[in-house]
Amino acid sequence: MVSSEGPAAGVVLAGGRSSRMGTAKAALEWHGSTLLYRTTALLARTLDGPVVVVAAPGQDLPALPAGVAVTEDPVEGRGPLQGIAAGLTAVAERASQAFVCSTDMPFLHPAFVRCVLGGLTPAADVALPFARGFRQPLAAVYRTSLAGPAAELVADGMLKPGMLFARCTVTSLDDARLLSDPDVARFDPDLDSVVNVNEPADYAAARGRKPAEVVVECFGALASDGRRGPRPVAAATLAAAADAVGLTLDRHVVAALNGDQITRDPLLPLVAGDTVAFLSADAGG
Amino acid sequence: MAPGGYFGRALVVDVAGDAATAAPLPLDDAVLRAYLGGVGLGTWLLHTLSPAGVDPLAPEAPLAFVFSPLVGTPLTTSAKFAVVATSPLTGLLTDALASSQFAIAGKLTGHDAIVVRGRASVLSVVLVDASGVRVEPCPELAGLPAADAETALSARFGRGWRSAAIGPAGERGVRFATISHDGRHAGRGGLGAVLGAKNLKAVLVRAGTKAAVADAPAVLAAARDLRARSFGPATAKYRELGTLANLLAFNAVSTLPTRNFTAATFDGAPRLAAEELHELRGVARNSCASCSIGCEHIYSRRGGGSQRMEYENVFALGPMCGVSDPDDVFAASARCDELGIDTISAGGTIAWAMECAERGLLDEPWLRFGDGAALLRALDAIGTRSPGLGELLAQGSRHAAGVVGHGSIDFAPQVKGLELPGYEPRTLQAMALGLAVNSRGADHNRSGAYEADLSGEVDRLDGGDPHVHAAIATEDRAAVMDSMILCKFLRGVFTDPFTEWAALLAPVTGWDLDADELRATARRIVTAKRAFNLRAGATAADDTLPARMLETPLVLASGRSAALTADTLRSMVAGYYAARGWDAEGRPCT
Numbered sequence A: 001m002v003s004s005e006g007p008a009a010g011v012v013l014a015g016g017r018s019s020r021m022g023t024a025k026a027a028l029e030w031h032g033s034t035l036l037y038r039t040t041a042l043l044a045r046t047l048d049g050p051v052v053v054v055a056a057p058g059q060d061l062p063a064l065p066a067g068v069a070v071t072e073d074p075v076e077g078r079g080p081l082q083g084i085a086a087g088l089t090a091v092a093e094r095a096s097q098a099f100v101c102s103t104d105m106p107f108l109h110p111a112f113v114r115c116v117l118g119g120l121t122p123a124a125d126v127a128l129p130f131a132r133g134f135r136q137p138l139a140a141v142y143r144t145s146l147a148g149p150a151a152e153l154v155a156d157g158m159l160k161p162g163m164l165f166a167r168c169t170v171t172s173l174d175d176a177r178l179l180s181d182p183d184v185a186r187f188d189p190d191l192d193s194v195v196n197v198n199e200p201a202d203y204a205a206a207r208g209r210k211p212a213e214v215v216v217e218c219f220g221a222l223a224s225d226g227r228r229g230p231r232p233v234a235a236a237t238l239a240a241a242a243d244a245v246g247l248t249l250d251r252h253v254v255a256a257l258n259g260d261q262i263t264r265d266p267l268l269p270l271v272a273g274d275t276v277a278f279l280s281a282d283a284g285g
Numbered sequence B: 001m002a003p004g005g006y007f008g009r010a011l012v013v014d015v016a017g018d019a020a021t022a023a024p025l026p027l028d029d030a031v032l033r034a035y036l037g038g039v040g041l042g043t044w045l046l047h048t049l050s051p052a053g054v055d056p057l058a059p060e061a062p063l064a065f066v067f068s069p070l071v072g073t074p075l076t077t078s079a080k081f082a083v084v085a086t087s088p089l090t091g092l093l094t095d096a097l098a099s100s101q102f103a104i105a106g107k108l109t110g111h112d113a114i115v116v117r118g119r120a121s122v123l124s125v126v127l128v129d130a131s132g133v134r135v136e137p138c139p140e141l142a143g144l145p146a147a148d149a150e151t152a153l154s155a156r157f158g159r160g161w162r163s164a165a166i167g168p169a170g171e172r173g174v175r176f177a178t179i180s181h182d183g184r185h186a187g188r189g190g191l192g193a194v195l196g197a198k199n200l201k202a203v204l205v206r207a208g209t210k211a212a213v214a215d216a217p218a219v220l221a222a223a224r225d226l227r228a229r230s231f232g233p234a235t236a237k238y239r240e241l242g243t244l245a246n247l248l249a250f251n252a253v254s255t256l257p258t259r260n261f262t263a264a265t266f267d268g269a270p271r272l273a274a275e276e277l278h279e280l281r282g283v284a285r286n287s288c289a290s291c292s293i294g295c296e297h298i299y300s301r302r303g304g305g306s307q308r309m310e311y312e313n314v315f316a317l318g319p320m321c322g323v324s325d326p327d328d329v330f331a332a333s334a335r336c337d338e339l340g341i342d343t344i345s346a347g348g349t350i351a352w353a354m355e356c357a358e359r360g361l362l363d364e365p366w367l368r369f370g371d372g373a374a375l376l377r378a379l380d381a382i383g384t385r386s387p388g389l390g391e392l393l394a395q396g397s398r399h400a401a402g403v404v405g406h407g408s409i410d411f412a413p414q415v416k417g418l419e420l421p422g423y424e425p426r427t428l429q430a431m432a433l434g435l436a437v438n439s440r441g442a443d444h445n446r447s448g449a450y451e452a453d454l455s456g457e458v459d460r461l462d463g464g465d466p467h468v469h470a471a472i473a474t475e476d477r478a479a480v481m482d483s484m485i486l487c488k489f490l491r492g493v494f495t496d497p498f499t500e501w502a503a504l505l506a507p508v509t510g511w512d513l514d515a516d517e518l519r520a521t522a523r524r525i526v527t528a529k530r531a532f533n534l535r536a537g538a539t540a541a542d543d544t545l546p547a548r549m550l551e552t553p554l555v556l557a558s559g560r561s562a563a564l565t566a567d568t569l570r571s572m573v574a575g576y577y578a579a580r581g582w583d584a585e586g587r588p589c590t
Helices: A035-046 A080-091 A110-118 A144-155 A161-165 A175-179 A182-187 A200-208 A238-244 B029-035 B038-049 B101-107 B146-157 B191-197 B216-229 B233-240 B243-252 B274-281 B311-317 B326-339 B343-359 B372-384 B389-393 B397-404 B429-437 B465-484 B488-493 B497-509 B515-535 B547-551 B566-580
Strands: A006-013 A051-055 A069-072 A097-102 A126-131 A139-143 A170-174 A213-218 A231-234 A253-257 A261-263 A275-280 B009-017 B019-026 B063-066 B080-086 B093-099 B113-120 B124-129 B132-137 B162-165 B179-181 B184-186 B200-205 B282-286 B296-300 B306-308
Touching: A006 A035, A006 A080, A035 A051, A035 A097, A035 A110, A051 A080, A069 A080, A080 A097, A080 A144, A080 A161, A097 A110, A110 A126, A110 A139, A110 A175, A110 A182, A126 A161, A126 A175, A139 A144, A144 A161, A170 A175, A175 A182, A213 A238, A231 A238, A238 A253, A238 A275, A275 B243, B009 B124, B009 B132, B019 B038, B019 B132, B029 B038, B029 B515, B038 B063, B038 B080, B038 B093, B038 B113, B038 B465, B038 B515, B063 B191, B080 B101, B080 B184, B080 B191, B093 B101, B093 B179, B093 B515, B101 B162, B101 B200, B113 B124, B113 B200, B146 B162, B146 B179, B146 B200, B146 B326, B179 B191, B191 B200, B216 B488, B216 B497, B233 B243, B233 B488, B243 B274, B243 B311, B274 B282, B274 B296, B282 B306, B306 B326, B311 B326, B311 B343, B326 B343, B326 B372, B343 B372, B343 B389, B343 B397, B372 B389, B389 B397, B429 B465, B429 B566, B465 B488, B465 B497, B465 B515, B465 B566, B497 B515, B515 B566, B547 B566
Parallel strands: A006 A051, A006 A097, A051 A069, A126 A170, A213 A275, B009 B113, B124 B200
Antiparallel strands: A097 A139, A126 A139, A213 A231, A253 A261, A253 A275, B009 B019, B063 B080, B063 B113, B080 B093, B093 B184, B124 B132, B162 B179, B162 B200, B179 B184, B282 B296, B296 B306
8 A cells, every 4th residue: 555655565574483383483384375475465465565574594484475575683583673673674765664563463454554554643653553452563563764773772782662662653553543444343353463373272273263255256258157246255365266266276367356456376365355356367359 | 482371572553543553562581581471561561662751641652451471371360461551540650450351362362462552533442363453443332331342342243352341431531440351340540541542442352373381281280289279268258258358357457448538447337248248149159261269249239130349349439438338339339330430449539529528628518428329429420521520530539639629638548649449558557658659559459568467467557667578578479470460369379479489480481480580570570660650750759648647546446546657657668668779769779
């Protein structure tokens, strides 16, 4: 989305130790891809600025969507503020603000991201959700001009995001404020966007959830064999949506997400409220 | 000796009074290999035969019917010919393709092209076969639709003759009149007016010889393979619903030009959709000569009769004019066929006039968006060039806007004078570049950059460098396909197109071709068109889009805004020139 302040970037922190999970959370399977792929692709389809993954030094990452860049923390294990600083630095030349999140938010919804972006008032440096009872520094929007101050704090050994908040202007977005956004209220009423998976049981519970309901419509020759008209299906990815209506995503088929973005990425994450139009790849007329 | 698939000569016919003279123009191997045939060879012929600065409707302006090495072979979709001339609508090079037996009969007169110049003293036809050329007067055909004229000519001269004819609009000099045979139109750019200006109702051809190919068994094997592939998923859209399948799909992705490009979605689209019409009105499917795809879909009309419908005529006479009643659109399409006018230019020009009337710039209070009867009335006015509105609109939207003034050029839906096809540039920004720079004007057949926009390869709402490369790639592919000539509806069956096309041309011609040579050929043809236009007075300032598209963003159903700024377009055009190796003014540097 384009805000009045220009493009908004996405920053995904993937360099955590995943100690409670016991395995790298970034690489956890998620409907055919990984948690990291899902999170970065979700931001890429939502934002019009660059999307950057912040990894630990030398960290192996799973495959990423086309166009997603990677930067590294200068030092391993210094916590989220270092990642925030590194991410903001990486995107600062191309965006004035960035939505920053962790890799382990499998229900992050574009409506939530847009709502938080919209909550960044002109006078504020940070739009900080206070959702489901907790402050959410890793589901927040930061001005990229905070890259320097954040890095200075880290250099001084002040490693917690709260230390940055104490030195800048923060707009807090509580549940009521978030849910006053009609799209958030409709598609993310429990604010599941901020749900983390920290332990194997969290992951198993999240993975066991039924995928979101999306509306699929096929056009032209693809609408034959009884596929004409919109139909709701449960699908976490574009490939799952195609499969649900008996289509194979090959070079002869493209998809339009919510009427504008054209894609062929079978792993593109889908969310509640999405509409997917499957079209013939040949648009000759 | 000519290469396989060629005769090595064009026939230049000069009509004067009630007679014609003809002279062969040798086409040596180097010319044929450099320009292939169709659009490419036609461009070379225009460079060679067209006097600089000639009025497109002057007797000395050449009109070329150009065949190709593949015509007459068993390769599917190869029965095509190009008609090439200076356009009376744009003043620049125009070329249009049609598919029919005219292509085969014309080539088998023993010529790779037939060029007509001059002017007959009365309405006449020119007949060309292996034995020579003659002119026959035909004043009794005046005012007849092309299809009726074809029937009459067949009865008069015999069934062996194939005719490319014009309707009454061509006779009257409507600047977007077509030339047609067997219901297929060489539609864009006003070629029918060029033939009409020569006082010729039709050109008739009759086969009298054969064209040898270099390796007949290999050509047959290639034809069998291509035919089999033509039945696959790449062409399913065309077989099952035809090009009209685009309508609902384009509506779903906000790229269906509506009410003279004031919107990109149309509430009435479902009524005009192929899916709907196929179920309720579909009566037949048809193919061009030598085609295994069969993209023509024919629908019943209320009150009797039937009508072939394509995406472009439905877009132009439906959403573009705000008309949603399928019977109105069927009737308007049929009227365009009878008059012999290009549906895209007709719909675009009338849509512009509707907007002018609604804004009070034209004193035609009956002319309103959404009024099917008004659409038909306007078409009749154009076809007869009736004083006032008909005379004005028969010149096309650019000229008409010049007459009406009051800033109406800003929303005249044209580039270089040619009205835009049914692809919204603001939501297809690779296509926006293709439309802006193409030599023919706003054109979707010589530049199919929408392929990139609608493939996900580029962000269709944010034009930039990737769009430049996509536009060039598609323009190059079109240059070769239009010169070989193969139907573009086959394009999806090729996974390595230049290599595969070289493999098709090699056994026909005997040339040892490869993909790189064909890529160079494509660039040569595109550059030759550009050079012709520069000679005709075109400048870099012509490579743009109507102001409306550069100043007024569209808001999509998703809430996202689709804006194409003049800066973005200028930047892409500059990138295009640089990538083509042209200078900053778009002039080829060699």
